[in-house]
Amino acid sequence: MMKAKPMVQVLGAVLNASVRIAPQTTAQAAFYLFGLPRPRRVKPQEQAFLETAQREHVPIGEQRIAVYRWGEAGRPVALLAHGWESHAGRWRKVGPGLLEAGYRVVALDAPAHGRSSGWHFNMIRYADVLCALLEREGPVHLMVGHSVGGASSIWAMGTAPSTLRPKRAVIMASFASLAHVLENGRRLIGAEPALVAAMDDFIVRLSGRRIAEYDLTTVARTLGDVEALLLHDRHDRVTHFSESERLCAAWPGARLIATEGLGHGLTAPQAVHLVLDFARQGLPA
Numbered sequence: 292m293m294k295a296k297p298m299v300q301v302l303g304a305v306l307n308a309s310v311r312i313a314p315q316t317t318a319q320a321a322f323y324l325f326g327l328p329r330p331r332r333v334k335p336q337e338q339a340f341l342e343t344a345q346r347e348h349v350p351i352g353e354q355r356i357a358v359y360r361w362g363e364a365g366r367p368v369a370l371l372a373h374g375w376e377s378h379a380g381r382w383r384k385v386g387p388g389l390l391e392a393g394y395r396v397v398a399l400d401a402p403a404h405g406r407s408s409g410w411h412f413n414m415i416r417y418a419d420v421l422c423a424l425l426e427r428e429g430p431v432h433l434m435v436g437h438s439v440g441g442a443s444s445i446w447a448m449g450t451a452p453s454t455l456r457p458k459r460a461v462i463m464a465s466f467a468s469l470a471h472v473l474e475n476g477r478r479l480i481g482a483e484p485a486l487v488a489a490m491d492d493f494i495v496r497l498s499g500r501r502i503a504e505y506d507l508t509t510v511a512r513t514l515g516d517v518e519a520l521l522l523h524d525r526h527d528r529v530t531h532f533s534e535s536e537r538l539c540a541a542w543p544g545a546r547l548i549a550t551e552g553l554g555h556g557l558t559a560p561q562a563v564h565l566v567l568d569f570a571r572q573g574l575p576a
Contacts, residue, residue: 300480302480303479303480303481303482304481306321306480306482306486307483307485307486310483310486314485314492315492315493317489318486318489318492318493319493321482321486322490322493323411325476326403326411327411327412328375328376328404328412330376331376331377331404333378333380333405336383337378337380337381337383338380339383340382340383341359341379341380341383344359344360344379344398345361346358346406348406348407348408349423351420352419352423354402354407354409354420356399356400356420356424357379357400357405357407358397358398358399358424358428359379359398359399360395360396361386361395361396362394362395362396364395365395366393366394366395367394367395367432367574367575368395368397368428368429368432369389369395369432369433369434369435369570370397370398370421370424370425370428370431370433370434370457371386371396371398371434371435371436372398372399372401372436372440372443372444373399373400373401373404373440374438374440374441374464375438375439377401377404377437377440378400378404378405378406379398379405380405381556382396382398384560384563385435385563388566388567388570392567392570392571393574394432394433394570394574397424397428399424401420401443402416402417414439414442414443414505415446415498415505417440417443418443418444418446419447419450421443421444422447422450422451425447425451425456426451426455429455430455430457431457432457432459432573432575433458433461433570433573434448434457434459434460435460435461435566436460436461436462436463436465437463437464437556437557438464438465438466438529438530439465439466439472441462441463441465442465442466442507444460444462445462445538446505446507448510448517449510449513456516456517457517458516458517458573459517459518459569459570460519460520461520461521461522461566461569462519462522462535463521463523463562464522464524464527464530464535464555464556464557465521465530465538466530467506467507467508467535467537467538467541468503468505468507468508469502469505470503471530471531473490490502507538508537508540508541509541511538511541511545512542514543518573519544519546520546520548520565520566520569521538521542521545521547522535522562522565522566523535523547523548523549523550524550524551524553524554524555524557525550526551527554527555528555529555530555532549550562550565
């Protein structure tokens with residue numbers, strides 16, 4: 292008896308077939324399907340951490356973004372951006388250390404994540420929210436982003452006026468281009484070239500840019516005024532380590548630390564120590 296195909300492969304087969312008949316409609320459907328995050332359960336330890344925050348919903352564009360704040364006003368601000376299918380509670384190990392070091396900590400639930408509004412997510416939408424928070428919460432001294440939160444932080448820093456850029460940034464397990472994300476998705480569902488091309492055309496109609504133009508190394512070259520630490524595990528099974536190598540090569544003055552066996556999440560004590568050590572070194576007097 293033949294084994295049933297995994298659901299993602301079934302989805303890929305359906306999209307590959309339909310793109311031959313209705314390329315524009317199929318590409319639009321694929322774009323929105325790939326931007327639907329699954330809700331993630333909040334662990335008790337994460338919930339306990341979030342309950343210690345001052346929380347509000349901030350209107351940004353048409354969205355209501357859940358923003359969490361810890362610490363006293365007047366302290367240097369650290370802005371924390373989580374990754375795909377996560378939420379602000381993922382910072383429960385980093386946040387207390389930043390507070391102890393003397394920071395005021397600001398975290399958020401990304402669009403369509405956690406307690407924030409919306410149903411569809413993409414990197415540019417996230418970056419727009421982070422730009423608004425750089426202005427609203429600033430001056431931000433330190434920005435910390437994980438995975439797509441790191442990529443969105445890079446795009447936000449490149450988009451924001453230079454006066455709003457943080458002095459320092461920690462980028463954890465980020466990709467260097469949307470083309471890398473698309474390739475991962477193509478492999479996952481077995482997308483054929485016609486489907487990939489149709490999605491690229493749809494993104495041009497939507498944003499005016501092709502996927503290849505969303506290259507974060509191009510942005511990183513303009514961020515010489517932001518001292519950066521890049522963290523990435525050599526055996527990351529979600530985002531290849533070479534993505535951070537590319538970012539580091541493009542980013543003037545950036546430093547890359549490779550970990551071993553900490554996975555994509557980088558929540559182990561060793562990773563937390565590296566983030567906090569970098570944060571303490573640059574804390575204003």
